[in-house]
Structure formats: C-alpha cells, structure tokens
C-alpha cells in the first residue's frame with residue numbers, strides 16, 4: 339500500500355510549512371555545483387505544490403532565502419537571486435494551470451529590483467487563483483519579523499491607539515507577515531538537521547514538526563504523503579489531555 343492510499347483525505351493539514359534544506363549537499367554528492375542543487379530544488383517545490391493542490395492543502399509556505407543567507411558567498415547569493423527570477427518567469431504557467439496563488443513574506447525590499455519586479459508580476463497575475471496559496475519566505479527571519487511587530491505595537495501604544503490590555507496574541511498575529519494565514523499544522527524540514535533556523539517561530543508554537551534525512555532535491559510525492567501520514571497519526575492536544583479531546 340502506498341503512503342497516499344493510507345491518508346485520511348478528511349484530515350489533510352490546512353497549512354504545511356517547509357524548510358527546503360540539503361540542496362548544496364545533494365549537489366556535492368553528485369559532483370555538481372551548489373547552484374545545480376538549488377535548480378533541482380525548484381523541481382521538488384513544483385512537485386510539492388502540485389501534490390498540495392491535489393490533496394486540498396490550502397497553504398504551503400516555503401523557506402527560500404533567510405536573512406542569514408545574505409552571508410553566503412556572493413556568487414551563491416547571486417545564483418539564488420537569478421534562479422528566483424528565472425523560476426518565477428518559467429513557473430507562472432504552472433501556477434496558473436495549478437490554480438495556485440503566489441505570495442511572499444520577508445524583507446522583500448532588500449531583494450534585487452529584478453526579483454522584486456518578477457515577484458510582483460507573478461503575485462498580481464495569480465491573485466485570483468483559489469486552490470493553494472504558495473507563500474515564499476524571502477529575506478525572511480522570524481526574529482526580525484517579531485521585532486518589527488513589536489515596534490509597530492510600541493508605536494501604536496505611544497500614539498494612544500492601543501492600550502496595554504489590548505496587547506494580546508491576536509494583536510501580535512495581526513502585525514506579523516503571516517497575518518492573513520492560519521498557523522502551520524505541519525512543519526517539514528528536509529536534509530537531516532533537527533532545528534527550526536529562525537523560521538516562523540511564533541507561528542509554529544503548536545505545529546507538528548517532521549524531520550527527514552531526505553535532501554530537498556530528492557524529496558518527492560511519496561515523501562510528502564509519508565510526512566502527512568505521520569502527522570495524521572499524532573495526537574494534537576494543544577496542552578489538553580487525551581480524554582478531553584475524545585469527549
């Protein structure tokens with residue numbers, strides 16, 4: 339029986355977040371340049387989008403470039419930025435056929451102008467698509483996101499627009515990049531490392547975490563079904579006890 343056949347189609351996670359790790363190691367293993375690993379990573383992302391749309395996953399949020407990734411060698415940063423631009427151009431047709439809406443989170447203003455322009459164009463052209471929202475985290479860092487939300491609350495407080503009592507979870511949610519999305523149900527990290535690397539720290543408070551040794555370029559449909567199957571077999575208690583969930 340394949341992993342797909344084992345899935346409960348009525349309990350598909352609404353929001354999956356992915357840390358697409360292992361592109362560089364995959365390339366090294368094959369004797370390729372790291373950039374080839376990233377190129378093959380785009381293929382895995384396309385597959386993941388297709389599978390999510392078919393299964394009815396409403397939100398897929400992927401970590402494509404972190405604030406820390408700016409510290410990589412300049413030629414790798416440039417290769418990644420060019421890959422974003424060429425992939426966005428090439429994949430527009432796929433996104434349309436797949437009824438997928440593209441969105442972006444992070445410090446988009448720090449990206450090269452060509453990348454910002456392509457992103458804006460693809461987001462505009464796909465904005466009415468209704469199957470899955472694919473959110474790409476670019477120049478994204480969760481601590482930076484939380485600092486920026488904190489500053490905006492401090493400003494609102496100083497201006498008398500908000501009282502201390504009104505500063506709650508909902509208020510903070512509303513000032514994050516992800517304000518219009520539910521929190522991820524499942525966070526997948528490929529590449530064998532077991533950490534969250536400054537990704538959606540606030541939003542994954544109650545997400546199920548799934549780590550796999552598979553390197554991102556080799557992560558395929560079956561791997562995604564397996565991750566969802568694993569998720570479906572966990573008990574999400576949100577701090578309660580089992581008996582409370584069953585009653």
Ligand code: FPP
Pocket residue numbers: 358359360361362363364376379380383401402403407421422425426474529
């Ligand atoms: C991590 O692997 C991967 C990245 C830093 C980049 C991921 C980006 C893509 C797959 C391209 C996405 C494109 C669009 C248009 C959204 P790594 O380089 O850290 O791998 P390593 O840990 O093996 O060195």
